Amino acid sequence: DAGVTQSPTHLIKTRGQHVTLRCSPISGHKSVSWYQQVLGQGPQFIFQYYEKEERGRGNFPDRFSARQFPNYSSELNVNALLLGDSALYLCASKGPYEQYFGPGTRLTVT
Amino acid sequence: GQQVMQIPQYQHVQEGEDFTTYCNSSTTLSNIQWYKQRPGGHPVFLIQLVKSGEVKKQKRLTFQFGEAKKNSSLHITATQTTDVGTYFCAGEGMRGFKTIFGAGTRLFVKA
Known part of the structure; x- marks a missing residue:
């Protein structure tokens, strides 16, 4: 909320593509x-990363992957997109006492 | 696996009435968080509770964490139209770094 940024805001992809x-x-x-x-x-919940290491993983298929960079920014990758992957993807920046969400990326798979 | 149940699913109140949403986890939690999400928006962090039996207040909002650290509640006193939205609880398990959200309670406030 207080400064988490995500890009892009909206995205339209075709089945089978990668994002x-x-x-x-x-x-x-x-x-x-x-x-x-x-x-x-x-x-x-999909993933949590801390200091570039994966700390937690939710029940999502291996088509979903992520990484965190030295500056703590992160990427979420989704391969072989399915119609069911259409959703709002939220990134959360986590501190010891709080977790703030970014505005999200709205992904539409056609 | 860990599950977080939240009730009720919806609540319609008249402005000025009180509102409560309840959250129950299938496992003991290390902490529980509460969020508010307006239609078209993203979840906004309200609070995190960590201690067993903890009670915290934010103006008209009162948050409780159960003694067994498996349940929690959010109570709003004298609702206002600005309180409309969906309230989510989210619990982090003791074993790992996984935060599980409840399905949310959508609050409607009639002026």
Whole structure:
């Protein structure tokens, strides 16, 4: 919320394509988490990264991968897109006592 | 695996009435967070509770974390139209770095 940036804002892809989503956390936060939110549901946890290491993984297929860079920014990659991957993808910047979400990337797969 | 259940799914109130949403985890949590999301927006962090039996207040909002660290509640006193939105709880498990969200409670406030 206080400074998490994500790009792009919106994205339209075709089934089978690949997508890369980007996130920059709040300055000073070393942890980034990724979530998928389908309309009408709560965010579903995909990954958490801390100091470039994967710390947690949700129940998503191997088509989903992520990485974190030395400046703590992060990328989420999704291969072989399916219609069901259409969702709002949220990045969260995590501190010891709080977690702030970015505005999200709205992905539409046609 | 870890599950977080949240009730009710929807709540319609008259402005000025109170509102409560409840959250229950299938496993003991290390902490629980609460968020508010407006339609078309992203979740906005409200608070994180860590201690067993913890109670925290933010103006008209009161947050509680159960003694067993498996349940939590959010209570809003004298709702206002600005309180509309969906309130989510999210629990982080003891074992790993995985935050599980409840399905949310959508609050409607009639003026």
